[in-house]
Amino acid sequence: MRRFLRDNALSLGFLLIFVVALAAQSVVGLAYENEELAQHGRPPIGWTEFVTSSAFVVDVAENWQSEFLQFFLFILATVWLVQRGSPESKKPGSEGVGSDEEQLVGAHSRPDSPRWARAGGLRGALYANSLLIVMGAIFVLSWLAQSLAGLVVANEENAEHGMPSLAWSDYLVSPDFWNRTLQNWQSEFLAVGAMVAFTIYLRQRGSAESKPVGTPHHTSAVESE
Structure with missing residues (x-):
């Protein structure tokens, strides 16, 4: 697990930041929406209703x-x-x-190249x-x-x-x-x-x-x- 976290720290880090920011946006957005509703004399809405709005x-x-x-x-x-x-x-x-040689595709692919890179044709x-x-x-x-x-x-x-x-x-x-x-x-x-x-x-x-x-x-x- 430690190696997985180290090897994928950049993507996982930004995923975490994204989730936190999106959650914060939903909370702040809900507060703003309910302020707007209150100004128009309407009842507040819940978080689930807001994030699906x-x-x-x-x-x-x-x-x-x-x-x-x-x-x-x-x-x-x-x-x-x-x-x-x-x-x-x-x-x-x-x-x-x-060139195909520079891009390691088709006949120039390596044994560990992605399968579709080795395939050529439409898949390639x-x-x-x-x-x-x-x-x-x-x-x-x-x-x-x-x-x-x-x-x-x-x-x-x-x-x-x-x-x-x-x-x-x-x-x-x-x-x-x-x-x-x-x-x-x-x-x-x-x-x-x-x-x-x-x-x-x-x-x-x-x-x-x-x-x-x-x-x-x-x-x-x-x-x-």
Whole structure:
């Protein structure tokens, strides 16, 4: 167990932080929701009712979809685009998907390579793009959940003000939906761009996301090995 925890500390650590943050969001969100209900003379709701409500789902989903869109685009972009000196990028001249020999696939695979990497054909192609496929799928599902939950919230607010309900297609082109969406997208793109640029010139000793401290600015971590 100790070895398992050590070998998986990074993923387990972030999983724990995620669970704690999500639980805290649900507690604080419930308190805020009940304050809003009290101001309108309505009775408070319980935690279970809140975390299964559209109001909670839309807040969670709109953040998830922007995060996974960020990873989807960054994974795709780093296949073809490079940034000299950044450890977040391949070195200039290595753009593209690489040869089968470089990627250890098909006839060039090792005995301990993943089975689908050795298979070739459709299975090999799917596995070669599996990270992008999964990130894209989670983004689409989160975006869909955000749009459906947001529609419910918007129609509840419309009903309170005596306004007609919106269809899903109408909500998708509404300012409310795109305000929720774009305010998350722009922050994610800024964070990724800043990480790429800052890691050219700044260092964090011991971090896998940083070049060795003494590596020249114009050299990537790959080139310095």
